[in-house]
Amino acid sequence: MERKKFREDGKDFNENQVEGRNAILEVLKSGRDVEKIIVAKGNVEGTIRRITAMAAERGIVVQQTDRQRLDEMSQTKNHQGVIGFVSAHQYVGIHDIIEIAKQKGEEPFIIILDGITDPHNLGAILRTADASGAHGVIIPKRRAVGLTATVSKTSAGAIEYVPVAKAVNLSSAIEELKKEGLWIACADMEGREYFDSDLKGSLALVIGSEGDGVSRLVRENCDFSVSIPMKGKISSLNASVAAALLMYEVVRQRRG
Structure with a gap:
């Protein structure tokens, strides 16, 4: 040992x-x-x-x-x-993630993370991304956590299976995905409740930080926004929890 x-x-x-x-x-x-x-x-x-x-x-x-x-x-x-x-693992290019989906004969499902700085959140998101069948994750090069040792540990091995790309500019990355035929859904409190939104087809799901949410420029480049209904006294969820709920709504709708 x-x-x-x-x-x-x-x-x-x-x-x-x-x-x-x-x-x-x-x-x-x-x-x-x-x-x-x-x-x-x-x-x-x-x-x-x-x-x-x-x-x-x-x-x-x-x-x-x-x-x-x-x-x-x-x-x-x-x-x-x-x-x-x-890095605890090598990064890939955005096009590589698209190619993985094509090779599987599946419509691309990508997670974009805007400003996630907590390595435990990123690790947990990678774990759910693997479980939900997402083809990859895109993170920004600056002002965000990367593939650190803590992320690797928290992901429980998912870091080995979920391709992660680093983007210099998330808005440019979104435009690249749009050219590939993906719709871009932004997690935002002002959006339509997620179970009333169409999350089928080629999709990229944008998740922001727990404190600031998705940045304005990134949000403006998204096609539509989805929200998670909050019935209690707390106004927001942990970023990894919110990401998990939305990822599995995509799974549910794709099965339907």
Whole structure:
């Protein structure tokens, strides 16, 4: 049985965290998907400059923080002013998700997530996406959680089976899906109740964050909105719960 690794402070060892200049350079050269890179403020010379330039070429998010924060984050205590986070799984392209549906002879069913920052929510959504037969998930490149180790664990293995694409711009991704014949349904409190909405056919379902919902620009690019009736005192549901309800309504309607 594999022995679980722990840090010196007793916390779980994150195997997706890479530290040190040479280690991160090798990850970038390998072409592996990288969620983000964090560098010490003011450290922009030599190898760090090369790292940030390579990250910029690949569209990888680079954040700056003070060295004390890096010291706190470090698992090796030898971060050399830079820490990177690689993806727990490889991403695919949006077209790849469409092709998966075509190969199965099914009408595409895609989940678009706008601003989901909680890895537990993303993991739970991937698990339901797999169970409901969704062909893939699209997430934004910035201001959202990616395929981290926590997401992998929370998904209970679904991360291995549900293709995930990263989009630089969700509105552009939606336009791409429309050209492929998909209708875009936005989860919004002002929309028509979901069990009175037509969710059959080729469909992309847009789910927003629990706090802010779907952003205005993304919402305006959707074809229609659907809502979940709320009869109690609480005005919203956890994002993963809302996504599950809507995904299984799609399942129900497709069976009918």
